[in-house]
Amino acid sequence: MSLTPIRYHFLSIRINEKFISDVDKTKWVSFFSTITDCPEFYDLIEKLSGRPIGTNGITSFPESNWDISYLAYHSPYFPNQPENFQVGWGYGLWGERVGIFIKKPMCDCTGDEMLLELLYHLDMLDLKDKLLSHTYVSTCMMPYITSQFIPREIADRPKVIPDGCTNLAFIGQFVETPEDAVFTVETSCRTGMYAAYALSGVEKKSLEVAPTFYDLRYIIGQLKKVQNIKGNLTSKDLQKINPLKSKETEKQLLTLINHLEPYPSLYPGKIPPNKK
C-alpha cells in the first residue's frame, strides 16, 4: 500500500496583545434607557433640537466630565415595541471621572445616576422625579469597545487572506483592509464578502470603501488640521509657483488629475465593466 504524502501548512496565530493590553484606553460605559408612559422627556428633546425624534444623530455633551453622548430612538425601535415605550442609548468615554452633577465616577454609578447626569446637561432636572420613576436603565462596562483604534503597525493585523493561504481567511475588525475604517458593521461585512468570494473563486467585488480621500472638503479639512490653519486659506498658505516652471507645474497637475481613480459605484458585488 502506498501512502499519499500530505503536505501540512503550519500557521502560527497569536493573539496580538497590543489590542487587549490597556483597558483604560479602550473602555466605555454604556447605558440603555427604557421609558414607559413618560412621553414628556422625548417631547422636550424634540423641542430642544427642533427635529423629530429619530432624525437627529447621536448628541454629544463635550462639556460633561464623562463625555456623554445620547441617542433618543424613534418608536417603535424594536419589533413589537409597545406604543407607550420609548428607548434610548447613551455612553460615556471617561468612566473613571467624577460627574459634574453626580459626584461619583461614572463606572460606580447606577443607571438612574447616569440618567440624572444626562438630565443635568440637558437642563431638564425638573423632570427627574417623573422620568426616573418611569424608566429602567441598564448599564454595561465595555472594556475593549475601542480596542480597534489602538495605535498599531501593519504587521499587527493579518490580511483577510494571509499570503500563501488557500483555505483560511480572517474576517471582522482586526484585519488589514486597505483604506477601510474599523468600528463599523461595513468593515465586518466587507471582509466577510472578500474572504468568501476570494476563497470560493466567485468573480465578485466586495463592498467598496466610501472614497472620502477624494473629497475636496475632506482633503481641505485635513490640510488645515495638519498645517494648524484656522479659518479660510489665504494665498500665503499655498505653495509658491515659479513662473519659469509654469509649463512643468501644469503638466504635473494634469498628470495628477488624470491618474485619479474614477469615483467608485459603491454598489456591492458589481463587476467592473472591463472584467465582464
Ligand SMILES: Cc1cc2nc3c(=O)[nH]c(=O)nc-3n(C[C@H](O)[C@H](O)[C@H](O)COP(=O)(O)OP(=O)(O)OC[C@H]3O[C@@H](n4cnc5c(N)ncnc54)[C@H](O)[C@@H]3O)c2cc1C
Ligand atoms: C455600543 C456599540 C455601538 C456601535 N455602533 C455602531 C454603529 O453605529 N455603526 C457601525 O457601523 N458599527 C457600530 N458598532 C460596531 C459594530 O457593531 C461592530 O464592528 C460589528 O458588529 C462587528 O461585527 P462582527 O460580526 O465582526 O463581530 P461581532 O458582532 O462581535 O460578532 C462576533 C460573534 O462571535 C461570537 N463569538 C465570540 N467568540 C466565540 C467563540 N469562541 N465561539 C463561538 N462564537 C463566538 C460572539 O458572541 C458574537 O456573536 C458599534 C459597536 C458597539 C459595541
